Amino acid sequence: MLEKAKIFVKRGDGQKETIEVLFNPSEYVIEKGNKYSWQEIPGLSTPVAQFVSGESEKLTMDLFFDTSEKKEDVRNHSSKISDLLNIDKDLHAPPVCEFRWGTVSFKGILESVSQKFTMFLSSGKPVRATLNVSFKKWQSITEQFQETPRQSSDRTKQRTLKQGEELWIIASQEYEDPACWREIAIANDIDNPRILEPGRQLKIPRLE
Numbered sequence: 001m002l003e004k005a006k007i008f009v010k011r012g013d014g015q016k017e018t019i020e021v022l023f024n025p026s027e028y029v030i031e032k033g034n035k036y037s038w039q040e041i042p043g044l045s046t047p048v049a050q051f052v053s054g055e056s057e058k059l060t061m062d063l064f065f066d067t068s069e070k071k072e073d074v075r076n077h078s079s080k081i082s083d084l085l086n087i088d089k090d091l092h093a094p095p096v097c098e099f100r101w102g103t104v105s106f107k108g109i110l111e112s113v114s115q116k117f118t119m120f121l122s123s124g125k126p127v128r129a130t131l132n133v134s135f136k137k138w139q140s141i142t143e144q145f146q147e148t149p150r151q152s153s154d155r156t157k158q159r160t161l162k163q164g165e166e167l168w169i170i171a172s173q174e175y176e177d178p179a180c181w182r183e184i185a186i187a188n189d190i191d192n193p194r195i196l197e198p199g200r201q202l203k204i205p206r207l208e
Helices: 075-085 141-147 167-175 178-187
Strands: 006-010 016-020 028-039 048-066 097-101 104-120 126-137 157-160 201-204
Touching: 006 075, 048 075, 048 104, 048 178, 075 104, 075 126, 157 167, 167 178, 167 201, 178 201
Parallel strands: none
Antiparallel strands: 006 016, 006 097, 028 048, 048 126, 097 104, 104 126, 157 201
């Protein structure tokens, strides 16, 4: 028997709901990306990329609904999904849900729904619809910190200043962010970053 895709919903009052799709999707798309800030540094031909944050994964697909044989209003089924956009009175936000199908498990919030009705009874009652749905991944702050490796820039280092080096260059190498040169200046009591003596031992502080 072909396994049906399901959407599991947890409400703010603790109630759990399972929504089974009528027909499995023929395909789905998962998108993932990162966000960068581009720093323009005098003397360099291209900006320096500074990592800002990851962007939430997005799961999109088309779900097909057809109740023409039973002559039932298709919205009785499709609305169960579109209603996931509604604000939960206990959460004060739409509920978190999980899409599961086979080996696919995607926990997130429903970001958008587009409903297209394509067949109607003589009464005007819709009996066929296609829903384009988009889920965005949801994780708590604790879950994100547990899965994200954080090893660079977490220990204080010592470094010898070389001829021609400037603090923004060191910050770019150590932190991948030239704008963090002030952290090095503060840690080493440097009042004027333009006056640096080669051979000086610099303390490279950890970033909090």
